[in-house]
Amino acid sequence: MKILLIGSGGREHALAWKLAQSPRCEKLFIAPGNPGTAQCGENVVVDVTDHKAVVDFCRLIGVKFVVVGPEAPLVAGIVDDLKAAGIVAFGPERVAAQLEGSKSYTKEMCREAGVPTAAFARFTEPAPAKDYIRAQGAPIVVKADGLAAGKGVVVAATVAEAEAAIDMMFSGGLGAAGEEVVIEECMVGEEASFFALVDGERALALASAQDHKRVGDGDTGPNTGGMGAYSPAPVVTDAVAARVMAEIIEPTVATMKRRGAPFRGVLFAGLMITAEGPKLIEYNCRFGDPECEVLMPRLQGDLVELLLATAEGRLGDVSVGWSREAALTVVMAARGYPAKPETGTPIRGIEAAEALEGVRVFHAGTKAQPDGSLVASGGRVLAVTALGATVAEAQKRAYDGVARIDWPGGFNRTDIGWRAV
Known part of the structure; x- marks a missing residue:
């Protein structure tokens, strides 16, 4: 077809x-x-x-x-x-995609479904939002309600930082996405990503991954769309995955169906693995980026058949297999990202990187010139991905690939996968 x-x-x-x-x-x-x-x-x-x-x-x-x-x-x-x-x-x-399109919609759905998540409050005016922050104290999380291209979440270490985030969002810093904000307790634990296909009634667990949101080594600096990822995430054990399905994914599927908004597609649960167990940070209604770049190399089988069965409501007819190998991807970003990336800088060496065993380079923000050469055209530009017997082996191969790419206009973190390694 x-x-x-x-x-x-x-x-x-x-x-x-x-x-x-x-x-x-x-x-x-x-x-x-x-x-x-x-x-x-x-x-x-x-x-x-x-x-x-x-x-x-x-x-x-x-x-x-x-x-x-x-x-x-x-x-x-x-x-x-x-x-x-x-x-x-x-x-x-559209109505089911509100699980990503509106933070407040998702939090209310979690309350109805009994899905474990952070305590929260919703605000449409800055003054009561700041009063709430002062009463709760810091650290605290401030989120724009709508889509903000990965830039709508501020994990504030101080009350002043949280108030500044409120001012930024309500003054139009994130456009319409910040017209309503959700303020949440700051959960403690290790973050992970979990994916499941959902056909409106059934859910089929896929795999886990772990993303690196901060721009700098050691998880420092501002949040980004993601500077790298690896799969599987060791923190998501078989027991944790079973709890995620039973306590988070399946109650969501049932509640969305009951609401008359059955979810069909891929449900991407951003998780905090706490001392009490897995809790939902937020949902996305599509494959993650850069998580997709580590899921696809590990996926065994026919992706078309899996996605088609999901869309046609027949997930019960299919199964999914995963490579025992780990995958790791390092995002190479343009200098200036995540603020104002420098575009138009020449990139060479992708073929040399892909000549290495187990290495593949996914394009994220590149543009071909009339002579066939490549230049950067966005913030996150390349995802250098490798498979390996362990996360450590995949990490070494990916960074060997990065070393072969000649791009003075780019930068990358040097510690992707540090938690697992």
Whole structure:
């Protein structure tokens, strides 16, 4: 069948790479894609914010299945519009995508479902929010309610820092995303990411990963969209994974169905593994980035069949297998990220990195020049990924790959995977 993948980042390159391996994939189109996805299929110029244009493209080309990579189109209801046109799509409909699109929606759902999560309060005005912060004390977490491209969470070490976050959000620093804020207790433990496919009624556990959000070594500096990841996360033992499914994922699936908003797609649970057990930090309604870059190399089997079974409500017909190897990815970012990244800087050496055993480089923010050379075009630019018998081996291979890439305009953390290693 002909498949359309929506998105342009490292996550989409990893998905495109895996989708293209499926015997069910006759032709893969990616809108808009990047130079990496162009190696897996055909990049096409379609405005993905214009849902009619996407539907028209699918009808013109004969696309039978659409996989939506990023969150913004899901929250905007692209799956609803594709389904209305009779096109099968992977991802939640608009109302279910509120699990990522609205922090307050998710917190209220958790309260209803009995999902363990941080205590919270919601605010639409700065004064009562600051009163609440002063009463609670620090550390405390301030979150913009809406989508903020990974920049809407401030873990404040002091009351003053939390108040500054309130001022920034309510003054429009994050646009419409900050018109409402959620303030949460600061949970203590180790963070992990957990993924499950959900077809509206059933959930199929996938795998765990651990992301590195802070820009600097030793988890210092501002939060980013993610500077690297590895899978599996040792902190998510079989016993912890069973609790995550029983206490977090399955109650969510049942509650969303009861609300008349059945969730279909991939449920990405950001977890805090506390002394009392796993608790939900937040949900995302798509594969993580850079977590997807470590999940896809470990996934054994046909990704098209897995995603299609999810979209068609027949998860009971499929199973999933994982490599026993670990995977680790190091994000190479443009200087200035996460504030104002320097773009247009030349990148060389990707082929040399991929010549190493077990190493693959996923493109996240690159642009091809007319002469075929590559330049940086975003903040997070490359995800250098490696497999290994252990996290330590995967780490060594990934950093060997990084060393072969000639990009003076970029930087990376040097300690991805430190918790596991």
